[in-house]
Amino acid sequence: MALDVELFRGEARQLVHTEPLIALLKPAFEAETAPFGGRPRFVLMLRNDPGPDTYRGDLHLTNLRADFGYIHVAIRMEGRVVHQKPYSVNGLVGPILARLAREIAPEERHWAFRIAGLPSPEDLPEDASEGGTSAQRLPPVVDGTDDIDISRSTRLAFGIRPAAEPQIPLLDLAEYGVELADTKAPVTVLLGTGVRRRLMEMELSTEIEEGGFLIGRAFRRTDAPKLHAVIVDEVLPAEHSGASLTHFTFTGDSFGAMNRTLGDRQLVGWYHTHLFQTERTIGLSRTDIDLHRDTFRRPWQVAALINITARRRILTCYASSDDWMAPCPIRNLDDDADERRSTRPTLGHH
Template structure:
């Protein structure tokens, strides 16, 4: 755990020192589980949301852009406890007790969470500067040298799922079909960093299943890393160059494929309650707007690689049913997650 609490003392917020996050997290969760095991470890997932600070609090959060945090306690790769709340609500009472013991006469303290992801000091790959980019505000009336219009939906074939080996009763709204090659790439062969998040695109073909409610079959025909992207240990960023490159690739391949979605990695173990982050969901809703486009999530640890896929259902992201093809063109159900064999 590299996260620390940096303390500042007095009304002029003079630097005082640093506290290890480990004992703070142990005390935070000690009301719910036994935290005395020295082998347990913690994972933190930071969010940017509105923070409610108790009235009259003299403890100031100096990193107000990071106000929500998931705290996960792990034993090995198994989650044993989890809580989420505002930074002030979770850490404030524990830190106030600690600083009260450090200097009982001082009632004005400030703190911030220090972590490579938040400080910008961790290993990262900055996105390249994009040449020739133009910011466009469609709400501003001005003359533009180009026009913006919605793309037509690609034509989609309606198929009988039984012909592909799919049980119609087991289909979800969005189903991800993984031929053998795409499956091997995602759960085994695709080179992925353990220091920074990686990401890219799914190429594929889209088919539908007849019925009153639309159900999509998203067949992943290829997986391609994004060009011109930026990354750090806790974030991944597409640029306009990323999309230009993948659109050129689709045209060059000439295989009647579409941009079926995207994928990226998280550098910690997969758990049932921790999937896409708020930033991931915002990225999907704002950028991958087709109803059948999917978001792939690969959780990586030293001995684990787990794939899950998510699709938009109404106003939420839901896990997709995964189907794998061992040979030929018939698929079998694989649940909602695939692991390296």
């Protein structure tokens, strides 16, 4: 089915431009297709997964069909696939239409667009998508639950009280080659032997988000005891989790399986993947931030994000900071041969 992109100007939404979706996208992929010479063949699959309804730059651009919020782009040349990757519609189409809108009416700040030719919401079967069914993994069904009012704990047959927080030991980052002037973030992440390789090479789906736990040890910094550092020494994929193209869900069973492996170590954070380009400076979505703040409440627990691109994986880490999530510097302890490293570390986002 041929799909057109319609661009509307102003709050009255006057139709000012119509263009086939493939023709609109082709210039954006010249870097991927130019090395191969021939004529590219595009295969586009729009997914019926709700995405952001607004692209914000120097103008306001509303997606009128945000119920189809994600698009999978595959490019074939000379009989082989040279590029394939899912994107958010706003992240891919938004910048292109924003440039076009500025050419048409530079003074206008309110715009809207829609991909015409999609089925109406009323005509969509449950979980349907353009060209097929969205990949997903459903979490296990909960067999039963019970609510406990801890304010009435004195009248219960058992007692409930907060567990005492263990004493967090001190760690001298200078002994690991970390230059302290570079690390004012709330948490500094030290990746133990083989951990970065595991994150970069472990088998991960390109159809649905994957995730799991970061196991290791938490410390306070000797130079700044209110700031923390964590050493991650194991990556543990979550069991019994739910996932789709745009969401990852832990369950109680996920945490139960993880707790059986902890021993005397700590849950220092979690990780998950993103399969599409992010649209903001911070890579975490609002759902990711809410999950972290509700579930991983220790100030030293981190959220690791693996962005899967066509050519590589990009690892970033975040920790809670006031009402936001701050990027964390990452030190790969595989940089040097000695157990205690004294050379300049690889800090930053790998």
